[in-house]
Amino acid sequence: MINSTVIHFVRHGEVYNPQAVYYGRLPAFPLSKLGRQQAQAAADFLCQYRLAAVFSSPLDRAIETSEIISQPHNGLTWQVSELLNEVYTPFDGQPMSMVAARDWDVYIGNKQPYEQPSDVLRRAQQFVAEIRQQYIGQHVVATTHGDVIAFMMLWVKEIPVTPQEKLRLYQGYLAQASVTTFTYQTASEHEVPSIEYVAPHKEPLPGQ
Numbered sequence: 001m002i003n004s005t006v007i008h009f010v011r012h013g014e015v016y017n018p019q020a021v022y023y024g025r026l027p028a029f030p031l032s033k034l035g036r037q038q039a040q041a042a043a044d045f046l047c048q049y050r051l052a053a054v055f056s057s058p059l060d061r062a063i064e065t066s067e068i069i070s071q072p073h074n075g076l077t078w079q080v081s082e083l084l085n086e087v088y089t090p091f092d093g094q095p096m097s098m099v100a101a102r103d104w105d106v107y108i109g110n111k112q113p114y115e116q117p118s119d120v121l122r123r124a125q126q127f128v129a130e131i132r133q134q135y136i137g138q139h140v141v142a143t144t145h146g147d148v149i150a151f152m153m154l155w156v157k158e159i160p161v162t163p164q165e166k167l168r169l170y171q172g173y174l175a176q177a178s179v180t181t182f183t184y185q186t187a188s189e190h191e192v193p194s195i196e197y198v199a200p201h202k203e204p205l206p207g208q
Helices: 033-046 060-070 096-101 117-134 146-156 163-170
Strands: 005-011 051-056 078-080 139-144 179-184 194-198
Touching: 005 033, 005 117, 005 146, 033 060, 033 179, 051 060, 060 078, 060 139, 117 139, 117 146, 146 163, 146 179
Parallel strands: 005 139, 051 078, 051 139
Antiparallel strands: 005 179, 179 194
């Protein structure tokens, strides 16, 4: 038996996007003022834990969220992981309304090199496997994007990892700057973790 290895997946805060485009992996899309407030709420929530590391998607909005989360922890710096990147699709730069009209399905009809849900899940699982080896019994934050977290949640819940199930999941979970915590009690690579979800900017902190 080991101490629990805990990975807090944080979705980045709201993005400044006045042109209402699907920004995907495009550069230069930082957090909005509200997004920074949301990220600060996530940071305040995570202050109850002794964090061993913070990892971030390479995109601006995730990096900015990671910086805010790291600040209260003296000496803790964030690290970039490509495994946490946004989904690779052909829709970057297209009007957000077009993607909304597809029910936020950025997968069906795409061919390589664009990603399918199984590709996104595979790299999320690779990230988890690496963290569980390197940070046994510790707390780690992974700042990433909604679909990365969604497909991990679906897999843990034994729900088909599809765009349709993802859309249903978003109806109750994965708010901006939300924290989805995966807790592993053993070192077994086959362990199915427990999941806890909180949207700190929507809820009072413990004790308040």
